[in-house]
Amino acid sequence: SNFITLEALDRVIGITSSRFLFNKEMKQRLKEGTTKKIGMEGNFDAEVIIQANPDLILISPFKRGGYDSLKELGIPLLPHLGYKEMTPLGQAEWIKCMGLLVGLESEAIARFETIEKRYNELLQLTAGVKKRPVVFSGELRGGNWYAVGGRSFLAQLFRDAGADYFLKDDTRSGGVTLDFETVYSQADKADFWRILNSYPGEFSYNALKAEDSRYADFRAFREKGVVYCNLRERAFYESSPTQPEVVLADLIRAFHPDLLPDHTPVYYELIK
Template sequence: MIVTGCGGGHSASNSTESTSIVEDSLNMIRPTYAQGFKVSYRGDAILLDINDPENNEAEKFHFVLTGKDYEGDLPEGYTRINIPIESAICMTSLQLSNFLKLDIPEKVVGITSTRHLHNEKMNEQLKAGTTHKIGIEGNFDNEVIMAINPDVIFISPFKRGGYDAIRNVDIPMIPHLGYKELSPLGQAEWIKVIGLLTGKTVEANQQFAGIEKRYNDLKAMVDTVAHRPTVFSGEMRGGNWYAVGGKSFLAQLFRDAGGDYFLKDNNESGGVTLDYETVYTNAAHADYWRIVNSFDGEYNYNVLKEQDNRYTDFDAWKNQGVIYCNMKEVPFYERMPVEPEVVLSDFIHVFHPDILPDHKPSYYHLLKK
């Protein structure tokens, strides 16, 4: 039996008598829903294998996690990382959300955009200079990155990120592919990867266990509903309608909330670009319309009408069925990935108000005017 402590890379105990099964489960990382990472325990080393959950043919990434004094053999093709890490750069708010949920924002020493950053501690760190802006995707400031010299950089390798420009800084780059997961719990489970790397495995397992229980308890409340309202998503921008496919984690959220996504027969998991006619054909009579954006001032049905008069042709506009989230007002990206059960509650409250009548919306609310 191999048991690692919170630090992961410290000496493993081989005693089956002194360590209980409960302690094993709290200390060891085992993904249940996430399809993008695997963890294997090999004595005093831990193997972390990362792959694209959407594409088995895509590039795979391999890391061996050890204590700093480890002198054993390293498997071929694996990049060594000493754990626990003390500092990291996050390229996305999704990555940052894991650190915030584990209450270790001080370990994040570099971030990209602060456009929608709400977290008080992170803003204080930026002001104090303990966390730095490193530029934007495709235009990173290598001098700032090298001056920060973090233990690792978390990246989204299958996005257009311009990471080739920072490969020569000789800092391990770890893909964080939570955004590629096909289920809300799969996305949230990437908190375990951050827990493993930072020595917070117990906390990560406990946090996720709570998320999982609350999510599944809520899902069970609507599993047998008689009526499943239809919901569509997205907006017109530059002549195209941007939505997500029927196999996306958002579509799964709608299903788990007792709704039907308007592209439920679509087999794509990422973003999809549609023309207006296609959306109207499939969503003209949908019950609800989910919108997320950043808007100055009060967002309402007149604003939608002014943006595109064709919006008024949808039943969801006529019957005031718009479910809205304003990223200027709520910490959408920095908390939502690790609070899928809260988002689920918001949707259930709208789709089936009799089931959660007293719920107070956190991210999404029904536009009233």
């Protein structure tokens, strides 16, 4: 997302995955072979990497690893920890680091200042909201409900959008595994339900109920409060890290529509 924002995709000669790739320029680079697929964490293709001959490899050290084999190639490895940031602006600020690497530091600083200014303007909008709706997140997967703690990036985003996360008193910043009964006891009366998935086709309340009939018991289901992003249709992972102000605007539009009546959702929107 940083290189897309900086219009510096010509500096990217290898990527790990194109599963949720939307960017036309990068798709063309992959087709032409100017950018290579180098495998995935834990299973990198050393031969392809050697052929690409990068000056630097950005790594996510908390993912599946496999970096020992990369070290043997003698190419410098630089940890990119943007996704571990607990605030949206903190994540977006990593564009400065990426700009520095590719000689676009001033452009990166200017871009971040624009992001920060708009984000803070939106924060002022929600600062005085009289009613803070409650929002919960996640779905059941294999009998477990996967959510994140109350000190997480997502919880902060909800706070900034003028809402209260259903686990706001939880002190964890990472993933939290719950059972359905625990979630229902804390979220049955929540106003909104945030869902992010890659549903094949048009996601709807009927589709949600078909996954588990108990979903229909949530107030957010009954009163049509599902705030949804489909990863198959929207470039969430690709672009949202450098557009926190857009994500925030989407959530404000859903939680407090009177505050941003003219905003057109980009990532998240209420399912009708």
